[in-house]
Amino acid sequence: xxxxxxxxxxxxxxxxxxxxxxxxxxxxxxxxxxxxxxxxxxxxxxxxxxxxxxxxxxxxxxxxxxxxxxxxxxxxxxxxxxxxxxxxxxxxxxxxxxxxxxxxxxxxxxxxxxxxxxxxxxxxxxxxxxxxxxxxxxxxxxxxxxxxxxxxxxxxxxxxxxxxxxxxxxxxxxxxxxxxxxxxxxxxxxxxxxxxxxxxxxxxxxxxxxxxxxxxxxxxxxxxxxxxxxxxxxxxxxxxxxxxxxxxxxxxxxxxxxxxxxxxxxxxxxxxxxxxxxxxxxxxxxxxxxxxxxxxxxxxxxxxxxxxxxxxxxxxxxxxxxxxxxxxxxxxxxxxxxxxx
Numbered sequence: 001x002x003x004x005x006x007x008x009x010x011x012x013x014x015x016x017x018x019x020x021x022x023x024x025x026x027x028x029x030x031x032x033x034x035x036x037x038x039x040x041x042x043x044x045x046x047x048x049x050x051x052x053x054x055x056x057x058x059x060x061x062x063x064x065x066x067x068x069x070x071x072x073x074x075x076x077x078x079x080x081x082x083x084x085x086x087x088x089x090x091x092x093x094x095x096x097x098x099x100x101x102x103x104x105x106x107x108x109x110x111x112x113x114x115x116x117x118x119x120x121x122x123x124x125x126x127x128x129x130x131x132x133x134x135x136x137x138x139x140x141x142x143x144x145x146x147x148x149x150x151x152x153x154x155x156x157x158x159x160x161x162x163x164x165x166x167x168x169x170x171x172x173x174x175x176x177x178x179x180x181x182x183x184x185x186x187x188x189x190x191x192x193x194x195x196x197x198x199x200x201x202x203x204x205x206x207x208x209x210x211x212x213x214x215x216x217x218x219x220x221x222x223x224x225x226x227x228x229x230x231x232x233x234x235x236x237x238x239x240x241x242x243x244x245x246x247x248x249x250x251x252x253x254x255x256x257x258x259x260x261x262x263x264x265x266x267x268x269x270x271x272x273x274x275x276x277x278x279x280x281x282x283x284x285x286x287x288x289x290x291x292x293x294x295x296x297x298x299x300x301x302x303x304x305x306x307x308x309x310x311x312x313x314x315x316x317x318x319x320x321x322x323x324x325x326x327x328x329x330x331x332x333x334x335x336x337x338x339x340x341x
Contacts, residue, residue, distance in 0.1 A: 086253030120144035124253035127274030148254035150328030156263035179247025186298035204231030249291035267314035285317035
């Protein structure tokens with residue numbers, strides 16, 4: 001068994017090797033479409049796949065799904081599956097230039113061809129399914145399952161939520177579309193009234209065109225509005241969190257960070273957008289707010305400050321929902337069965 005990726009880190013290699021999986025490097029730009037470069041990368045990938053003599057392949061996320069599936073078809077690999085973990089890049093255009101729009105249109109066309117060349121497609125939420133079918137990118141009959149990524153519930157135990165001080169945490173890449181600026185704006189207003197409440201931004205800077213720069217992040221930290229951690233091990237920070245917040249305007253698959261927070265027993269505030277809405281039953285384990293709306297976010301967060309009992313009550317409901325919806329053992333069993341393995 002092999003795991004192919006363009007950006008293995010040492011800890012990733014060690015993890016796969018410990019599971020009896022051989023990590024294999026290949027190169028692919030994470031964003032953008034350069035036809036000449038991508039054709040070169042495609043045929044390098046074909047050579048790699050030919051050397052591995054595979055019986056089947058599952059290609060994960062949008063761009064690897066395109067090139068992995070097409071390369072597998074050229075290499076004569078019989079079983080070809082695709083897993084789409086969110087349509088953010090292909091369906092959200094931050095830079096609305098003609099060049100970027102043409103690139104995204106081209107990516108959608110390639111995605112349609114990859115779906116047609118696959119034996120089956122896995123998606124993470126019903127919104128992605130409906131939109132891909134509506135846009136004639138995917139035939140409904142190709143979909144063999146709708147599964148979130150899932151969480152190892154044996155590793156992510158429910159823990160009592162921290163309340164001294166009450167702490168709101170956003171986990172993710174520091175991107176505009178993740179709602180980072182709305183989080184900071186809401187934090188600034190709440191901090192002026194409730195100075196003991198803590199707000200954390202947990203995640204590193206990114207090369208994405210919609211990234212928030214390090215200088216701006218450090219400015220917020222120096223202002224005393226938020227604590228910014230940079231790239232860190234997320235789990236200890238979530239353990240010190242009262243309420244998990246993801247005010248994304250970016251369509252997600254089903255955010256793994258939210259699933260992990262729920263498994264720990266954390267109430268959630270997130271936006272009513274594809275993927276994010278899969279994680280919250282509004283009023284049960286948290287609140288859904290409107291995207292790009294700092295006031296809506298602030299009012300939802302304030303409910304936990306005014307009534308701290310919601311932190312523990314909704315946190316328990318989050319854990320229950322994680323057990324019902326996001327148990328990775330059950331999810332993997334479903335995927336393996338659907339592929340006939």
